[in-house]
Amino acid sequence: MSPRKSVAEAAATRDRIIERAFTLASAEGLEGLTIGRLATDLGMSKAGVIGHFGTKEALQLAVLEAAVDRFRQRVPGRAVGARPGTERLSRALHEWIDYMTESEGHGGCFLTSVASEFDGRPGPVRDAVLDALSRWTAYVTGELSTAVEAGRLPPLTDVDQLAFELNGVILAADQSIQLHRDPQAPDRARRAIGRLLKR
Structure with missing residues (x-):
């Protein structure tokens, strides 16, 4: 050989x-x-x-690194062609919801599940999850800042607060899809995202 x-x-x-x-x-x-x-x-x-x-x-x-790569390709990766700002962010968030509901996503978000599993356990795995989710938050705030600069969101928009609320919608959607098996959860999450990004 x-x-x-x-x-x-x-x-x-x-x-x-x-x-x-x-x-x-x-x-x-x-x-x-x-x-x-x-x-x-x-x-x-x-x-x-x-x-x-x-x-x-x-x-x-x-395994976590592989999951992050899948997420990157499946969520922000599919939003690359959209206009920067709220349009691209909305597409990425919708892709994340779709990912949660597909068999490819294993009935929920792997990263969200691992974050809950390791949030109270100091160590390299927790650090890696935190790094991945921190990069996602930076992506969200970056797109929101672009939207403010372009006039698609009000000039006094609290970007960090809005990012927090959007991530809250995603967490609620993940729990409703995976734990409650609520078939209306994806649509509820999409409506919430639309409302938050149009204010």
């Missing part, structure tokens, strides 16, 4: 582990991931699974 093929196969195996771990963590929580369960599901040894990451925490961080 050539070294190049060996490296490629190792990377493919690592990706397969992360994919399965993401699916399991979406249903059972990131902390609930066990090396034994992954090894059984993938037909590997425990040593073979952990050997790609070193520790369970490193595996959790790899």
